[in-house]
Amino acid sequence: HGMNIDYVGHPLLDLVRTPEILATPQDHQRIGILPGSRTREIASLLPVFARTAALLLGPFPTLEFVLPIAPGVDPQLIYRHWPAHLPISILNGEKRYEIMRSCRAIMAASGTVTLETALLEIPTAVAYKFSPISFALAKRLVKVPYVSLPNLILQQPIFPEFLQADASPWALAATISRWITDGPVRKHVTDTLATLPQILGEGKAALRAAAIVMETLAAKS
Secondary structure, eight states: OOOOOOOOOOTHHHHHOOHHHHTOOOOTTEEEEEOOSSHHHHHHHHHHHHHHHHHHTTTOTTOEEEEEEOTTOOHHHHHHTSOTTSOOEEEEGGGHHHHHHTOSEEEEESSHHHHHHHHTTOOEEEEEOOOHHHHHHHHHHOOOSOSSHHHHHHTSOSSOEEEGGGOOHHHHHHHHHHHHSOSHHHHHHHHHHTTHHHHHOOSOHHHHHHHHHHHHHHHHO
């Protein structure tokens, strides 16, 4: 439409990739659980993530599962959809980036959080369950090869996506298992994620955006 466009970068770079957060030591036995913040998301995905966790404890009995709770989410909602016999640490989400960075791998609902985990360079299995009507409409109206932001930006399925019936505990467990141990599969993911900050541009996006606005206003005055 003939408009001038200035790309200023992505504000998440300044929030996520601070020296303090990136220096967080990784716990090779820690798996992150991020089921979203909406009641429907949690109700549909958390039971799947719980069954995945149970499957992973077979070959990896020392794993620890952590869930940094999203703001506004009632912890009772989490406990309602997570079996009492399955250990999990429900953590304050105030330090969620440090918690994510400490994880060996993550299971997450599709959304902005996948870009956060990508910028933290943590392999993530992405899942989502739409209502049948919403999924049918989305397939007709939205023509994109992926649903998660990192895959769209990198133009490759670096984060495996499990949608609808494909979001099964067995599929998720198989993927997470390949990331728990060091090897070429994990290295490919982490090496690719390391290129993402450069693609998104430099930090200080908000400052650059403000400077452009001020310059534009000054030029018109």
